[in-house]
Amino acid sequence: MAEVDWLAPLTDKGWNSISDRLVSYMANIKASRIRTARLCIYEERFEHLDDAVYYATASTVEKRKNPLILTVDICSYREIRELMDVEFETLDPDNWESERAVLIDRLQAIVPGVCARWAADRALRLAQWTAVHLGCPPDLKCLNLATVSYDCTKCSQHEMIYPGVLADPCLNPHQDTFIPTSMTETYETGPANPTYERTLLERYSQGPLTFDCLDMPQASTDLAAEVITACGYDPRTVMREEMDGSTTRLTHKKLPVAGSALSSEDICAIRVLSWRRAIPYWALYKDQHQLSIVGNAEAEAARPLETKLWARNAETPYTGEAPWWSCLHCIQREDETVEALRRHWLDELSISS
Numbered sequence: 172m173a174e175v176d177w178l179a180p181l182t183d184k185g186w187n188s189i190s191d192r193l194v195s196y197m198a199n200i201k202a203s204r205i206r207t208a209r210l211c212i213y214e215e216r217f218e219h220l221d222d223a224v225y226y227a228t229a230s231t232v233e234k235r236k237n238p239l240i241l242t243v244d245i246c247s248y249r250e251i252r253e254l255m256d257v258e259f260e261t262l263d264p265d266n267w268e269s270e271r272a273v274l275i276d277r278l279q280a281i282v283p284g285v286c287a288r289w290a291a292d293r294a295l296r297l298a299q300w301t302a303v304h305l306g307c308p309p310d311l312k313c314l315n316l317a318t319v320s321y322d323c324t325k326c327s328q329h330e331m332i333y334p335g336v337l338a339d340p341c342l343n344p345h346q347d348t349f350i351p352t353s354m355t356e357t358y359e360t361g362p363a364n365p366t367y368e369r370t371l372l373e374r375y376s377q378g379p380l381t382f383d384c385l386d387m388p389q390a391s392t393d394l395a396a397e398v399i400t401a402c403g404y405d406p407r408t409v410m411r412e413e414m415d416g417s418t419t420r421l422t423h424k425k426l427p428v429a430g431s432a433l434s435s436e437d438i439c440a441i442r443v444l445s446w447r448r449a450i451p452y453w454a455l456y457k458d459q460h461q462l463s464i465v466g467n468a469e470a471e472a473a474r475p476l477e478t479k480l481w482a483r484n485a486e487t488p489y490t491g492e493a494p495w496w497s498c499l500h501c502i503q504r505e506d507e508t509v510e511a512l513r514r515h516w517l518d519e520l521s522i523s524s
Contacts (some may be wrong), residue, residue: 216255216274220246223278228285245285254278 191214224245254277 219275223282227283245289248285252280
């Protein structure tokens with residue numbers, strides 16, 4: 172399989188087309204998320220809030236109104252803070268169960284409305300702002316800013332946690348170890364206190380990650396279509412309503428059927444919608460659709476990295492229906508471990524290398 176450098180023709184346009192106003196706006200979004208991530212909530216109350224958010228957005232109808240969000244996104248709203256900030260000591264031990272039930276009822280009553288406000292305040296505004304202020308028709312690469320990434324100036328480590336909560340060791344001083352060796356590990360460090368101030372950042376450090384698609388909620392589909400059109404592409408061929416059954420993403424819609432060849436147009440559509448920021452350390456678990464973070468030593472050895480799309484040759488017949496995770500970015504470097512992982516993925520996907 173020949174290596175294709177899809178990034179080469181984009182060197183002189185992509186990032187240079189981003190307006191200063193968009194960069195400033197995204198910087199404010201980053202700062203807002205960092206402030207929210209530092210909010211401390213009693214763990215038990217957070218679990219009730221988490222459940223309320225889940226049930227508020229669980230149905231298909233609600234998902235169209237309220238895009239898939241993280242609880243972290245609504246924790247700064249006044250109504251939520253009023254319920255989350257009440258001291259445990261004020262609860263009557265004799266009536267604890269009934270008071271907890273009241274708390275849950277209040278959350279279930281206000282969370283749907285708060286989620287709807289978040290969708291309007293955040294997702295729509297971001298999509299609209301992006302569509303209006305990009306300036307000259309840029310490459311879709313500019314939209315990567317909307318995924319909210321963060322580089323720590325102190326430790327130079329950064330990760331994007333789906334769909335945009337930032338994980339950084341400098342944000343949680345109670346953590347002895349920032350990078351787990353697997354996605355199933357948990358952070359067990361922290362002050363031994365019954366009201367342990369568990370950060371939202373820590374809460375979502377175990378969530379699924381994504382790296383190759385730009386999240387766009389159903390509510391902003393029209394605005395996303397405008398952005399894609401402004402970039403010179405056809406929204407009908409690059410927008411798809413469901414990817415993992417729970418959220419709307421931008422991707423290539425017409426995946427090849429069995430026995431057909433992958434055309435250059437197919438490859439191009441997949442390429443322009445791929446997230447191009449190099450992830451310093453990761454491995455993909457095909458079944459779980461998650462990223463597993465490896466150790467610092469290997470991460471340091473992996474730099475500098477060059478992330479490219481491994482596109483199959485257009486003349487190679489495709490033998491089966493393509494799952495969404497078949498459009499893989501692979502790290503290119505002289506390393507037997509990474510090369511073995513790449514070959515394993517290709518074998519699993521029945522793609523000839």
